[in-house]
Amino acid sequence: MIFLLLSLIILFFLELVLGSVAIPYPEIVRILTGQGSSHDSWIMIIYNFRLPKAMVGLCAGACLAIAGLFMQTLFRNPLAGPDVLGLSAGAGLGVAIVVLSAGTAGASSILGNLGFFGSVGIAIAASFGSGLVLLMILAVSKRVQNSMTLLILGLMFGYTANSFISILMHFALAERIQAYTIWSFGSFGGATWDQIQVLVLFAVLGLIYSISLIKHLNVLLLGDQYAESMGLDLIRTRNKIFIITAVLSGVVTAFCGPIGFIGISVPHLCRALFATANHCILIPACILLGACLALTADIIASVPGYSITLPLNAITSLIGAPVVIWIIFSKSRNGMEVSV
């Protein structure tokens, strides 16, 4: 745990030090300690480009990892992640409606003057979309006892949202399709300070609240029937977990676009690292490791020293997938199977 914390601190600094613009290390220290710099633009780059990006990456990684852990525990399914409820797809639909209509004269004058094509507008649209899917899930959840049924329903909501996105894309202008595609690549660099405050607030509140669920989560691992016999109000607990997952993953998707793989892979990594299923350990571990993975991916995606960038989403999968594969193989060699 200490090692994870140290790694996180180092990665956070690396995120500030490494970037396309080469800023000497002593200058960065001077800028961060408020002593100014010989280049005004460097101060601007550190404070308005890299620091926000690092903060967003940290929060996004932590939130997604926790959301993934909760989904895997709730559905007792090692393949579950924050996107199984269809929330990311819902967010994507909200964004598609706004982004794909941009550039047409009618939409531009109305939405544009509301500032809707900016990152704030995109965030609002995404939250709205994932919120709508969440309401549907909660409405259905009251009637469904079995968690596995809900998992299927969530996937179906996701497919439905995605098919609407396809239809919208079919009718959109080519350059707007490109804009939507870029959003779907994911990025920590699109958020500005006023939005980061919102993201950090939600992330901190969500993560604190998640600690209160530790006991429930541990009981859930033993099975729905057993949990109920222990006096757990299954539906209420389930709804709490849904809401927190929706807030955590929804707010990240809103500001960063869909970031793949962190949610599904980090819980597995933590279980392997700490050899435990106890959420008391897993929650802080997921927060730290999720943030580490997100920052690592972002540092690679910004290709330090070069001016080009790579799609963040591709990098998260590229560094996450081999690790998970390795864990699965090393576990099977020891006669163990992947579990939740």
Place this chain on the structure above:
Amino acid sequence: MLADDKLQNVDQDQVHPEYATGFSVEYHEGYKVVTVTKPWRGSDESYTYVLVKPGVSPPHLGKGEEIITIPSERFVSLSSTYLPYLPILGITSSLKGVTNTNTVYTPEVMNLIQEGKVIDVSGGGSGMATGINLETLIDLNPDLVMTYATGQPEYDAHPKLQEAGIPVVLNAEYMEEDPLGRAEWIKFISVFFNREKEANAYFEKIKNEYQSLEKSVHFLNGTNPTVFVNNNWQGTWNMAGGQSYVAELLRDAGADYLWSDDTTTGSIPLDFEIVYDKGQNADYWLNPGTAMTLQELLGEDARYSEFTAVKSKKIYNNNARVNAGGGNDYWESGVAHPETVLKDLIKIFHPEIVSDHNLVYYRHLE
């Protein structure tokens, strides 16, 4: 009207590209051979078309050569960029189908669409080339379909059309990065209608205009204003490559494009911080996406306000002529009129040279 039987070496009746590098035309007794050398980026195959009068068969057919009967009288255009040339060549009436009627800007074509004489052949939408309604297209019974190819089978329409036995030719004007080279594809289109004479006359006119504008900028003393283009989207800034169409225009208009040294033709995805570092003190900012007003632009990202070009309000966008469907005339008639686009740019960078010109394709963001 040119007589069809005069496909002979009369100079005015022949086109030969000077700037365009993507096609060539050979004239023979009774037929013409048109070759498209590089139909898309990274393509290693060329396309050869043998153009004959109705009922005439050419002496020999090489491998992969296709016969097209000309002049075309039932023409379908799968890109709006070919449309402005039709009125110029006097062949608008042969147009029977287009894609994305809601984004078409050329007035003569819009009238035909409203009269129902030109049909929309898109698959109901305006996405990629896959959005073509093949049945509507076949029903039109075209004798020539002109389209572009990307080399990606899922987007390209021409293999499907060839399968259906429809005469289809590939136009690769978008591969030309020289503005005059791109406009010179009017000659390519003219060949299929025996309108070479009109194409030559038109191209000569815009070439002279373009070059005299270019010269007038050349004689200026003093330093050129610095400029950067496009905008940030989700932290990535797609900057036009140093050898791209946009960069060529900026150079010819007497501006110092900050990414001039770059060697790519397409666009390069950059980190926002690099663009800020290099462009914070630039004099001008052009083509910043879809914004129609300065307020809209600043709403997209508050960090834009740090640019000197924003503080001094020297931002110009190429969307002065956008219709309700989102069609931008800069990419339609603007391609056929590089001299007008150049004049716009000179008006922005060196207004004293073209003081009586009012911006056509560009708007000043205020």
